[in-house]
Amino acid sequence: MILYAQVECIVYEAQSLKQKRSVLKKIITRIQNDYNIAISEMDYQDLWQRTMFGLVTISSNKVSSERLMNQALALIDSFPEIERANTTFEWL
Template identity: 25%
Template sequence: MVVGVAKIELFFPEPNSLKAKRQILKALIQKIESNFRKVSVAEVDGHDHWQRTVIGVSLVGRDHPFVDSRLTSLVDFIQQHSALEIVKVEIDYLNY
């Protein structure tokens, strides 16, 4: 069993308020959850910053290539979102 954990720092160039950022982030998380059914996603830092946030994503799978492929696809999916930019991505794997 392999657990993949991604920490993704995002920058929002467009919103000029915390409310606008939260609307964009909520829509992004819903899209991730509907397109990547077996992942967990949450905002883990930057709650009070209106142009930056950090989301955490986790996934459990049977082998490393599967988990790596899914997390890479998820990062690519986020990069396609026009209302934000990825600043930094950290991915760690735990093998059991």
């Protein structure tokens, strides 16, 4: 089963694109290393305090995919510099 999540976030403390990239790089690296989920910034690359991630996981069953995705989203929520504003899921 393939689960895709689109996550829109606000980066409160970013005062430049460089600061925003620093925050996003920590999150992306951590998710890729800890959960082996594909993640990329999908939109708002030119805005300081806004971003959209695309996350994809593949598993043999829905329960495993959902559990892994929820763990990755909890990790995003654990970073105080960023707030998850809107999340949508899609089964492919």
